[in-house]
Amino acid sequence: MEQATTATKTGNIFDWQVLSRLVGYVKPYRGTFYFLIFLTVATAVLGTIRPFLIQRMVDVSIEQGDMIGLNKMFVLLMVLLVANTIVSYLQTYYGGWLGQYIVRDIRVNLYQHILNLRLKFFDRTPIGVLVTRNISDVETLSDVFSEGLAAMIGDILQLVFIMAFMFYIDWRLTLVSLSVIPPLIFSTYVFKEKVKTSFQEVRTAVASLNAFVQEHLTGMNVVQIFNNEEREYSKFKVINQEHTRANIRSVLYYSVYYPVAEVLGAIGIGLLVWYAAQGQIEGTISKGALIAFIMYNGLFFRPIRQIADRFNTLQLGLVSTERLLRLLDSKELIADNGTYAPADIRGDVKFDHVWFAYNDEEYVLKDISFEANTGQTVAFVGATGAGKTSIINLLSRFYEINKGTITVDGHDLRDYDLKELRRHIGIVLQDVFLFAGTIADNITLGSKDITEAQIWEAAELVGAKRFIERLPGGLQYQVMERGATLSVGQRQLISFVRAMVYQPRIIILDEATSSVDSETEELIQEAIEKLMEGRTSLVIAHRLSTIQKADRIIVLDRGEIKESATHDELLRLGGFYAQLYQMQYKDVLSTPME
Template identity: 90%
Template structure:
C-alpha cells in the first residue's frame, strides 16, 4: 500500500518547484487569478478601515459636537460596509470558481494520463490508491485557492494594514496590544506542526480505506463463498478505527489551540484596557483611540489564528499536488510513436526470438518463435503459467517485449499507430468485464460510428440476437456493474458481439468458452467457426476439444515452445500434447 508522505520532497516548508508546477494550471485563468489577488488586497484594506473611521467619528465629530460631520462619517461607514461585503463575496466566489476549474483541468489531465499507462503499472498499484489520487487528492487542491493561498495572503495583508493603522493612531497602545503576540506565535507554530502531522495520517488512512473497500466490494462473492464476512469486517473496523483516531487527533489539537488563542486575545484586550484607562485618566489617550484599538485587537488576533489553519490547508494541497505530479510524471506510458496506419491488414503474424518478463529477467517467455499466415488458426495450450496469455498481451501491445521482434504483415508492432493496430485486433477474454450502462453501450463502448444495424449483424453472426431481443428493452437493457444481472454465457456472447462489431482481421480468444455451459459452448463454437473464416485467429484453450480443427497447435511449458503441429501430428508425436490429451479424456 502506498503511504502518504509527511513532507515535501525537498524537506522545505514549501516546495516551490511543486508550487510553480501547480501555478501552470492557473495560466488559462490568469485574469481571474489577478482579479482575485486584487480582491484579496481590497478585502484586507476595507476590513481594516472601519475602526479608524469610528475613531475619527468619536474623536473629531462627537467630541466637537459636529453632527453634520458625524452624519457624513456614518454614511461613509455604511458605504464601506457594503463595499466590504461585496468585495468579500466576489473574493469567496472567484476563489472557489478558480479552484474548481483548476481541479477540473488537473483531473482531466490525470485521468487521460492513467488511460495511457501500461498494464504493468496497474499490476502493482492498488486501484484504491488511484481512486484517492483522482478524487480526494485532486479535490484538496480546490482548497489551495479558495481557503489556502489567497486567504493566507489576505490574512497577512490584513495584519500589515492593521499594524500600520495602529502605529499611526498610537504607538504606545500598539506595543501593549502586541505584547502577547510572541506567546500566540509560539502556540500557533506548535499547533501547525501537530495538525500537519495528523492531517498526513488522515490522508494515509483515507487511501487505505479506499483501497480496502474497493478491493473487497469487487471480490464480495469470494468473501461470502468462504464465510469470511466476520474476518473482513474486523479488518475494516481496524482500518476505520485508525482513520477515526487520526481525525480525533486533529480535533484534539483544534480544541486546545483555539481556546488558548482566545485566552491570549482576551489577555491582550485586558492589558490594552488597563493601560488605556490610565491614559484616559491622565488625558494622554483619546476615547476614540481606545475604541479603535479594542476593535483592531479583535481583528488582529483572528487572522493570526486562521493563518495556521490556512498554512496547513496550503501545505496539504502542495503535498497532494506532489503526489499527483509524481503520477503525471510517470514514464510508464505505452510508447505510441508509430505512424503506420493501414486501412486494412492481411493478418500475417510473426514472433521472432521474443523474450518477455513482467519483472526484471523473471522470464515468462523465452526465445519464442512462430508465424501465422493470414486466415490461419493457431492454438496455444499448456499448463497455467506457461505463457499463453502473455503472448496475446504482447500482440495487443498491452506490455512491451524485452528482446526480439513481433510483426504483423512484416511491420514491427512499434511501427503501427497504436489505435490503428488495436482496431484490427478483436479480443475475447475469459473474464468478461461489462460496464454499468446499456447492452448497446457495452458493445459500442460509446462509439457513435457503430449503427444498430451493425450491432444486430454481429449479434446474428455470434448467435446473440435471440437472448438480447428477449431482454426488456433489447439493446437498451440496463447492465449492472460487471454484468451482474446477466449469466456468464450472456456476458460472453456480448463480448463476442463487441469484438466482431469492429470487423477485426485478427481474432484473439482467451479461454472464451471455459466458463459457459455446454449448450452455450456449442452455440459459441458454431459462431467461432464463422468468425474465423478469412481471419487470423489465435486461440487459447484448456479444453482441447475446442482446438482440434486448428491449423497448428503450439504447446508451451514455462515460457518455451515444446511442440508445434496439428492435433493428429501431436498425438502421434507422443509428447506434452498427448499427455494433456490423455489427462483430459482419461
C-alpha cells in the same frame, strides 16, 4: 505499490516546486486569478479602515460637537460596509469558481494520464488508491484556491494594514497590543507542524480505507462463499480505527491551539485596556484611540488564527498535490511514438526470439518464435502460468517485450500508431467485464460509427440475438455493474458480439468458451468459424476440442515452446499434448490414436 507515507521533499514549510506546479494550473484562468487578488486586497483595505474612521468620529466629530462631520462619517461608514459586503461576496464566489475549474482540469488531466498507463502499473497499484487520488485528493485542491492561497494573502495584507493604522494612531498602544504576538507565533508554529503530520496520516489512512473497501466489495462473492465475513469485518475495523485515530489527532491539535489563541488574544485586550485606561486618566490617550485599538485588537487576532487554518488547508492541498504529481510524473506510460497507421492490414503476425518478464529478469516467455499468417489459426496450450496469456498481452502492446521483435505485416509493433494497431485486433477474454449501461453501450463502447443494424448482425452471427431480444428493452436493457444481472454465458456472448462488430483482422480468443455450457459452446464454435474466415486467429484454450482444427498448435511450458505442430501430428508425437488429450478424453475416447 504506492508508499504508505508522504512527506514534502524538501522538509521546508512549503515544497515550492510543488506549489509552483500547482499554480501552473491557474494559467488558463489568469484574468480571474488577478481579479481575485484585487478583491483580496480590497477586502483587506475595507475591513481595516472602519476602526480608524470610528476613531476620527469620536475624537473629532463627537468631541467637537460637529454634527455635519459626524453625519458625513456615518454615511461613509455605511458606504464602506456595503462595499465590503459586495467585495466579500465576489471574493467568495470567484475563489470557489476558480477552485472548481482547476479541480476539473486536474481531474481530467489525471484520468487521461491513468488511461495511458501500462497494465504493469495497475498490477501493483490498488484501484482504491487511484480512486482516492482522482476523487478525494483532487477535491482537496479546490480549497487551496478558494480558502487557502488567496485567503492567506488577504489575511497577511489585512495584518499589514491593521499594523499600519495602529502605528499611525498610537505607537505605544501598538507595542502593548503586539506584546502577546511572540508566544502566539510559537504556538502557531507548533500547531502547524503537528497538523501537517496528522494531515499526511489522514490522507494515507483514506487511501488504505478506499483500497480495502473497493477490493472487498468487488470480491464480495468470494468473501461470502468462504464464510469470511467476520475476518474481513475485523480487518476493516482495524483500518477504520487507524483512520479515526488520524482524524482525532488532528482534532486534538485544533482543540488545543484555538483556546490558547483565544486566551492570548484576551490577555492582549486586557493589557491594552489597562494601559489605555491609565493614559486616558492622564490625558495622553484619546477615547477614540482606545475604542479603535479594542476593535483593531479583535481584527488583528482573527487573521492570525485564520492564517494557521489557511496554512493547513494549503499544506493539505500540497500533500495531495505531491501525491497527484507523483502519479502524473509516472514514466510507466505506454510508448506511443509509432506513426504507421494503415487503413487495413493483412494480419500476418510474427514473434521472433521474444523474451518477456513482468518483473526484471524473471522471464515468463523465453525465446518465443512463431508465425501466424492471414487466414491461419494458431492455438496455444499449456499449464496455468505457461505464458499463454502473456503472448496476447504483448501482441496488443499491453506490456513491452524485453528482447526480440514482434511484427504485424512485417512492421515492428512499435512502429504502429497504437490506436490503429488495436483497432485491427479483436480480443475475447475468459473474464468478461461489462460496464453499467445498456447492452448496446457495452458492445459499441460508445463508438458512434457502429449502427444498430451492425450490432444485430454480429449478434445473430454469434447466436446472441435470441437472448438479447428476450431481455426487457433488447439492446437498451440496462446492464448492472460488472454484468451482475446476466449469466456468465450471456456475458461471454456479448463479448463475442463486441469483438465481431469492429471487424478486426486479428482475432484473439483467450479461453473464450470455458465459461459457457455445451449448447452455447456449439453456437459459439459455429460463430468462431465464421469469424475466423480470412482472419489471423490466436486461440488459447483448455478444451482441446475447440482447437483441433487449428493450423498449428503450440505447446508452452514454463515460458518455452515445447511442441509445435497440427493436432494429428502432436498426437502421433506422443508428447505433452498427447498426454493432455488422453487425460481430457480418457472416458470418451473410442478412436485409437494413429
